[in-house]
Structures are given as C-alpha cells and as structure tokens.
Amino acid sequence: MKELTIQQKKVLQCIKFYIKKTGFPPTRADICRELGFKSPNAAESHLRALEKKGYITIENGASRGINLTENTAEQSQTIPVIGLVAAGSPTLADENIEKHIPYQESLFLSDFDYFLRVKGLSMKDAGIMEDDLVAIKKTSEVRNGDIVVARIDDEVTLKYFQSSGNQIKLIPANDDFEEIYINKETEGFFIEGKSVGLIREN
Amino acid sequence: MKELTIQQKKVLQCIKFYIKKTGFPPTRADICRELGFKSPNAAESHLRALEKKGYITIENGASRGINLTENTAEQSQTIPVIGLVAAGSPTLADENIEKHIPYQESLFLSDFDYFLRVKGLSMKDAGIMEDDLVAIKKTSEVRNGDIVVARIDDEVTLKYFQSSGNQIKLIPANDDFEEIYINKETEGFFIEGKSVGLIREN
DNA sequence: ATTTATACTGTATATATATTCAGTAAAATT
DNA sequence: AATTTTACTGAATATATATACAGTATAAAT
Numbered sequence A, B: 001m002k003e004l005t006i007q008q009k010k011v012l013q014c015i016k017f018y019i020k021k022t023g024f025p026p027t028r029a030d031i032c033r034e035l036g037f038k039s040p041n042a043a044e045s046h047l048r049a050l051e052k053k054g055y056i057t058i059e060n061g062a063s064r065g066i067n068l069t070e071n072t073a074e075q076s077q078t079i080p081v082i083g084l085v086a087a088g089s090p091t092l093a094d095e096n097i098e099k100h101i102p103y104q105e106s107l108f109l110s111d112f113d114y115f116l117r118v119k120g121l122s123m124k125d126a127g128i129m130e131d132d133l134v135a136i137k138k139t140s141e142v143r144n145g146d147i148v149v150a151r152i153d154d155e156v157t158l159k160y161f162q163s164s165g166n167q168i169k170l171i172p173a174n175d176d177f178e179e180i181y182i183n184k185e186t187e188g189f190f191i192e193g194k195s196v197g198l199i200r201e202n
Numbered sequence C: 001a002t003t004t005a006t007a008c009t010g011t012a013t014a015t016a017t018a019t020t021c022a023g024t025a026a027a028a029t030t
Numbered sequence D: 001a002a003t004t005t006t007a008c009t010g011a012a013t014a015t016a017t018a019t020a021c022a023g024t025a026t027a028a029a030t
Helices: A006-022 A028-035 A040-052 A070-075 B006-022 B028-035 B040-052 B070-075
Strands: A056-058 A066-068 A078-083 A097-102 A114-117 A133-138 A147-152 A155-164 A167-171 A180-183 A189-201 B056-058 B066-068 B078-083 B097-102 B114-117 B133-138 B147-152 B155-164 B167-171 B180-183 B189-201
Touching (some): A006 A028, A006 A040, A006 A066, A040 A056, B006 B028, B006 B040, B006 B066, B155 B189
Parallel strands (some): A078 A114, B078 B114
Antiparallel strands (some): A056 A066, A078 A097, A114 A133, A167 A180, B114 B133, B133 B189, B147 B189, B167 B180
C-alpha cells in the first residue's frame, strides 16, 4: 500500500478514533472540527486521497459513508510476536518482532503487551511447548510461582519464579534442565515480565 | 437487559449485518429497504424501542447515529466454551455452554466452532493441561496424529488419532492413561471434531 | 519546466436523513 | 376495562451532509 503523508495519517487516525468513540464514521464537518480545518473541502480532499491510496472506501452519496479497508481496520488491533532469542532481549524494537497478530482486548483476564514465541522445552511440564505463544505483561512485580521472563545479561529465559529474601530461584518445568540461582542485586539481572496466558496454533 | 420482540431482534440483526457489510450504520430508509417496511417511521419506532431497552444508543440529529451498546456489540463476536463432561456430548445446546468469550476470526490458522474446557491430564505430554481451552473445529475428516474429540457412547474424550484400515487407536499423551482401541463401524463411536489451537488463561 | 499532488479557505446547493405529526390495528399489560 | 406497547402506513419538513466550484500556495514528481 502507498505511503501516507503526515496529514493523511492524522485524518485516518481521526476516523478510527471517531468510530471507536461513537460507533459510526465522522462527517466531513466532524473531521474539520476534530482537526481544526475551516472548510469541509479540506476533509473531502483528504478522504479522496485516502480512498485513492486504498486505506478507505467511500460510498458516494451516503452520509458518513466511510469504510475502513480490511487492512486498515486490523492495523489498530494487532499485537507483536517476539522471538525468544538466546542472546538479545525481547524488546518491542522492530528487529525483534516476528509478526503481528490480531489483538483481542479481553482475551485473557489480565491485559498484556506482547506474545513471546517459545523456543525449547524447559517449561514442558507446565504445558508450555515449543513454538507456543506466551502472553507477556511487562512488569517487575512478580510473585512466587509466577512464570516470568527473566533476563540475565544477554540471556532471556522463561521460568518459574521463586524468591526468599535476596535469593532468587528460576525453576524450569523439566527435569532435564537445571535450576538457576541468582541474587536480586546481580548486575545484568532483570525481570522483563510475567506470563498471563498462552495460545497455541496447531 | 430487557427481552426483545421478534421484530426488534430482526431490526437489531439488520443493523449488525449492515455495519458488518458497509462499515457504517444504516439510515431509517436503509432499514426499511432491508426489512420491507414502507414507512421510515416503522424503523424509527423500532430504533427508539431498542434504545429504550438498552441495546443501542442514538445520537440525536446525527445521520446514521446508531451505536451498538458494548454488550450488544460483543454478542455477535463470541464463541461458546463447552465443558468436557464425562457423560454427555459437547453440543452447542445451551445447557452445555459454560460461558461465551470474545471471538477473533483470525486467531488460529483454521476457523473453529467452540472451545472445549479440558478436564484431567490425559494429554499432559502434548502440553494440554487441566482447564485449558482447546479450539475445536467440528469435522469428521481427521488425519493420523490429529488431536481429536471422540465420542464413545456417552463418553467424550480428547486424544491423538491413529487409524489403519478399520482399526482406530485413540492415544493419550500421558503414560498413566491407556490407549483405546476401537472399530470404525462401532455403534456409538463418533469423531466430533479436531483441535486447531489452544488458549490458556493463567 | 511543466505537471501533479498536497493542503488548505470559502461559498453554494441538491439531496440524504432524522424526526415529528396523524392515523390504524392488534397484542400485552395493568 | 383502560392503558400501554407493538407494529406499522403515509405525508411533511427542517436540517445534516456530501459534494461541486472557485481560489491560493507550496512541495514533489516527471
């Protein structure tokens, strides 16, 4: 799809926001009000540009006859899938994002920030298998028994969390793997977040 | 929420369908066209009734100013969760439906009909744990290695599927459970569907 | 160098649309 | 038995809305 200008992006965002807020698309006048234009033709031209570039369709003659293209509608509702690379942290930086998948607000009980693609079988006995997508909420507030994403220097790992005092144990759910003992103040140690759910695509 | 009459349900369905099709709500005239009314006031009265009962809100003066209530909007996008009861089949009958959860069309690669709430640990080594929700597609076309929902008389069970000729093996993913051998033509045996995905709420 | 796209203001207008008023009739509720 | 709700037709109308036309100005593409 053709790139949008900054103004056109603003107009598209305005349409999305208006629909989310009211349930129906804006009129030309509504767009002018939201973005400070003084002529309805300003909105009209932008709409025609968005239509030409394939981001919306317009039903001629119909009031509020704006329809977001499939592609456009989904863009606002995706969540990144991040690969668990042995070296490197799961940040939201573009180079770490595997793909985007549709986002459903109330899919899990807690909200979450990204999906982590699982590599290896260290959490096998917790029912977390290779290639599963674990929903991660970014937080450092974790409790004993939580499944957490922990970073130790450049290593990122998914384990059970267990702490007593300053001592932290990262426990795998697989006898073939070793427990990791670490100190709270250890340099380079960091809790990225915790698991709040899981989805698997067969 | 107050119950709707048959006519009111038709009007509400019409609005939902129109929005799904065009991306924006219908006018009074649109509703008349879709449902065969000859006066715009027929639509108007129904809309006011739907508003009064809390299924929609109407922004006065705005064209197409119909907004589906949160509750209403979600109704069209939910998928049932069905408990795996030892006796009884996972049908879509009301009494078997545990709850409804929001539905995302493209959540898994294949579409699916309902979620099955897992009881027991017979598929533990396949990473399917107690209380997981397995996405089931209703079909009898299954292949060797698929995880299937099989019914034998009143027993419903989730197992690996393996067939050779007329002989069918239902294999658990847990050494504590026994394999089930059965014949294709056995009375009361039936493949309900197969697993196409899984979600877990921590 | 010329054309096209972007980014608007400002005016005008046909028509799309919500909404009111006047009825009729049957069913449900009080 | 009286009132309210449901379920419409039919006509009228104020206004909400899309959209065309006339300009101005700058940036980008050919």
